[in-house]
Amino acid sequence: MNDEFQENDTRVDDLAARLEASEARLHNIIERSPDAFVVVDSAGVIQFANLAAAVLFRAEDANLLVGERFGRPLTAGETIDVDIVGAHGEEIVAEMRVVETEWRGNQAYIAVLRDLTERIRSARILRENEKRLTLALDAAKLGFWDIDVVTGSMACSDRMYECLGYAKGEIRPNRAAWWALVHPGDEACLHSHFDDHLKGKTPGFRTEVRLRSKSNDWRWMLFQGEVTERGQDASPLRVIGVAEDIHERKEVEERIRHASQHDALTGLPNRALLYEFAEHLLSGARRSGGRSAFLFIDLDRFKPINDAYGHDVGDLVLKEVGRRLTASVRSADVVGRFGGDEFLMMLVNIRSEDDVAMVARHALTTLNQPYLAHGHALTISPSIGISVFPQDGDTIDDLIKNADTAMYQAKEGGRNRFQFFKPEFNKRVSESLKIESCLRQGFDRNEFEVFYQPVVDTETRSVVSAEALLRWPSMNWSPAQFIPVAEIAGFMQTLGTWTLQEVCRQQREWREKGFRVFPVAVNVSATQFRQKNFVQSVSDCLLHAGVSAADVYFEVTESTVMRNVGDVAEILHALRSMGIKVALDDFGTGYSSLSYLSQLPIDILKLDQSFIRGIGQNSANGAITEGIIGLGRSLGLEIIAEGVETQEALDFLRARKCRRGQGYHFCPPLPANDFERWCHLHAA
Incomplete structure (x- = not known):
């Protein structure tokens, strides 16, 4: 009997130990739970709280919660979100689930709470961010x-x-x-x-x-x-x-693209588009073994019409010339304005030179008919030079050059005639050779000089920068004559380097004299861009002269950029990294691709003077100018309008918020000393 009691006692002790271990494990689980466990008696008083509850209620110790009122009645089975005020007044939101239980023999409730504060705050922030994103997208x-x-x-x-x-x-x-x-x-x-x-x-x-x-x-x-x-x-x-x-932007781009490939006055293809057409024409002729002809047309004594009757009359004549030439050829042929009073006709699939001569005679006849403009009956005559593919050249440049040479021979032969190219036509070649022979001698004798033309604020007329322009005062050759020869002769690198050195020297001299120094633009040729050490030579020049990169900026033409976009872009980036700004010169003349414009490190667009000079005379010029100004502004570029020669043009630019202008209306290009005096007088 005693043995049975002893065995029962052992079993009881074992069960008690196991129960105690189980309760310990349960207590350990509850204490380690990330959720808050709170036991509340039927009177609403907290009887137990785990560590997570202390964290949730912002209490220093879970035992401090025991004996406190829970603060709200509990209903078994409910799951709700509750607002809690922490020990320091914090607003806390928690999800609470309630189950009924017993606590020390009495009815009680277990409230399991999960802190939702951060989740709700994150959701609110997400909603706010989404709202801001929506507003930003709408804006x-x-x-x-x-x-x-x-x-x-x-x-x-x-x-x-x-x-x-x-x-x-x-x-x-x-x-x-x-x-x-x-x-x-x-x-x-x-x-x-x-x-x-x-x-x-x-x-x-x-x-x-x-x-x-x-x-x-x-x-x-x-x-x-x-x-x-x-x-x-x-x-x-x-x-x-x-x-x-981007529909409006694309429409503007299309208008600018069309304008960049067509002459604004006559609506004919311009030089850039003519070259593109010629490339296709010659490719087809090479494949088929066909022949093509290039007719280079220059109007004889056109300048006196402009001088005597004004540009309005001259423009009407040019437009009519374009119309008559277009009517003189087949639909497959191409007529374009090459520049000024020069036109180019390209004839495809010609059978013989007699066919070309017939077109040339018809052009002479139709262009000799009177031109009625503003009550005046005017007559002009053309001189036409002709080159034929393939015997007169295999490339576009050669064919146009030879047609141009033949045209000058036609002028020398009495004008108002046409002339086929002949190899012995070397008059212009001789002139180029003469210029070339004088270039080195003129350089060695310091005959070249840098002139300066100011760029002004169109509103205040104050000078903001200047452009350096190379001149050869002792010779009767314009830059348009000697610079192309220098390029071909390989002398442009020498002239370009000297120009930059002279500008830097002049900037240093002006600064030492106390003259207010403006950034000066230096034109950079395609030859200079092909120098392997061009960027280093620029850096050396600035360092030697003791001037900063802000004292100069470079102007490059559209044709220079588009010849080799990749190499040029690399050089432009290198210049920008030095702090030197870059201006795209003659913008709108037909070479640049708009897709590249936003990718190249360009700071300034110089609007070509041909558009500015036509403002007030040609509505298309005004529309093109306005479109380019808007495009440049949308790309964050500074716009400088070249060729401002009238108050009307200046007023137009002011109305379009174009703040930079350059041209004879303000000041012609001047030698350094005269430019300095002009600036002093202008400032006064």
Whole structure:
């Protein structure tokens, strides 16, 4: 009997030990739980709280909570969010789940609380950020899109629909529906760019496409985005991006592109487009073994018409010349304005020189007819030089040069005639050789001089910078004559380096005299850009003269930039890293690609003087000028208008907020001393 009692006592002790161990484990689990556990009796008094509860209620110790009132009635089975005020007045939000239990033989409740404060705060911040993003996108007029690559669904913001005139829901929310709106000519580009990005070939997706609007016209839009989520196998799952309505910008670009390839006065192809046409013409002739002809036309004694009757009358004559020449050729032939009073005709698939001569005779006859302009009956005559492919040259430059040479021979032969090129025509070559022979001698004798023309603020007329212009005062040759010869002769590098050195020397002298120093623009030729050590030579020149990079900036022409965009861009970046600004000279004359303009490190656009001089006489010039000013401003570039010669032109620029002007209306190019005196008088 005693043995049985002893065995029962052992079992009881074992059960008690196991129960105690179980309670210890449970207590340990509760204490380590990230959720707050609070035991509240039926009177609403806290009987137990774990460590997480102390953290939640911002108490220093969980025992400090015991004996405190919980603060709200509890109902078994409820799950609610509750607001809690911490020990220091903090606002806390928690999710609370309540279960009924017993505590020391009495009814009680266990409240399990999870702190939601940070989650709610993060959600609020996310909502605020999304709202700010929406406001930013609306302000920037950007649409937002989100593509599920796997399902093909495409969520779009309201702005996307508005750009195309659709109501939300009129386009199915999937990529196929949106892609179906893309112009057939843009589909390949869109799919290629998008697929390349999905494959990881590009860091981002960016393309410009036309989409059909609800009104059935085509609207240009820019899509940009990137993959934001990929699967474990790196396959793309989600692409997010923005879309921008760029239709107005593209229209401006198209107008500028057309203007850059067509003469603003006559509407004919300009020199740049003529070269492009000629390239295609010669390529076709080489393949087919055909022959082509180039007719270089110069109007005899046209300048007296401008001088006697004004540019208005002269412009009317030029427009009529263009019209008559165009009517003289077949639709497959090309007529363009080469510059000034020079025109170029390109005839394709000619059978013999007799065919070319017939066209030339017809051009002479039609151009000799009177021109009625502002009540005046005027007559002019042309001189026409002709070169024929392939016997007179195999390249565009050779054919045009030889036609030009033949034209001068026609002038010397009495004008109002045409002349086929002959190899013995060396008159102009002789002139070039004469200039070339004098270049070195003139340089050694210090015959060259730098003139300065101010760039002024169009509002205040104060001088803000100047352009350095190379002159040869002792010789009767203009820069247009000797600079091309210097380029061909390989002497331009010497002249260019000397010009930069002279400008730096002059800047230092002016500074030492106390003269207010302006940044001076130095023109850089294509030959100089081909120097391997050009950037280093510039740095050495500035260092030797003791002037800063801010004292000079460089002007490059569109043709120089576009000959080799990659190499030129590298040099321009190097100059910018030195602190030297770069101006794109003669902008709008037809060479530059707008797609490169935003990528090159250009600081200043110099609007070509041919547009400025036509303001008030030609509405197209005004529209082109306004468009280029707007484009430059949108790219953050400074605009300098060249060739400001009238108050009317100045008023036009002021009205368009073009703050920089250069031209004879302000001051002609002057030698350094005269320029200094002019600046003093102007300042006074």
